[in-house]
Amino acid sequence: MAIKITDECINCGAxxxxxxxxxxxEGGVEWAIADGTSVKGAYTLMDGTVMDADQRNAPLSVDxxxxxxxxxxxCQGFHEEPQCAxxxxVDCCVPDEMYQETVDELLGKKAKLHI
Ligand code: SF4
Ligand code: SF4
Incomplete structure (x- = not known):
């Protein structure tokens, strides 16, 4: 499953x-699929929504x-364990129960992001 950051975050940036x-x-910064990936053009999200990889989206947190x-x-396909955690x-990077994913699904996501 994906990792999430709880509100215990002290904004150290590490x-x-x-x-x-x-x-x-960082809180308040807009995100895009294309940032740090090789995706170009249309990209299908986990919920089936299609968006342009360069589209900038509202921050999921501002604080x-x-x-x-x-x-x-x-971090599947890159590292043995989640690097953020x-x-x-302050150990505030924890599994996000909202996103239950198998290792194969996570590797599939990695393959989609880094073609
Ligand atoms: S999640 Fe942890 S490492 Fe990341 S900014 Fe917050 S406190 Fe720092
Ligand atoms: S460092 Fe790894 S576990 Fe943390 S957000 Fe990035 S991909 Fe997910």
Missing amino acids: CEPECPNNAIY TYYIVPNKCTE AVCP
């Missing part, structure tokens, strides 16, 4: 550069760093 999918954004579930692969000083 996690953001560690994410291989550029799935982590703390946040993770875009459509870009988080739990590994570096977070």
Whole structure:
């Protein structure tokens, strides 16, 4: 499943550069599929919505760093463990129960993001 950042986040910024999918954004910053990925043109999200990879989308949080579930692969295909959770000083990067995904599904997402 995707990882999420709880409101315990102290906004230290340590996690953001560690994410291989550029799935982590500072609060208030708009996100896009194309950031840090090789996706160009139309991209189908997990819920079937199609958006342009360059489309900038509303922040999922304004007060703390946040993770875009459509870009988080739990670091599958890159690292042994979620890198954000590994570096977070307050352990606020935790599994997001809203997004139950198998390892194969996470690897499929990684393959879609990095063609
Ligand atoms: S688990 Fe990995 S892919 Fe997901 S947000 Fe954290 S660093 Fe990025
Ligand atoms: S490493 Fe943890 S505390 Fe620091 S910005 Fe990321 S989620 Fe927040």
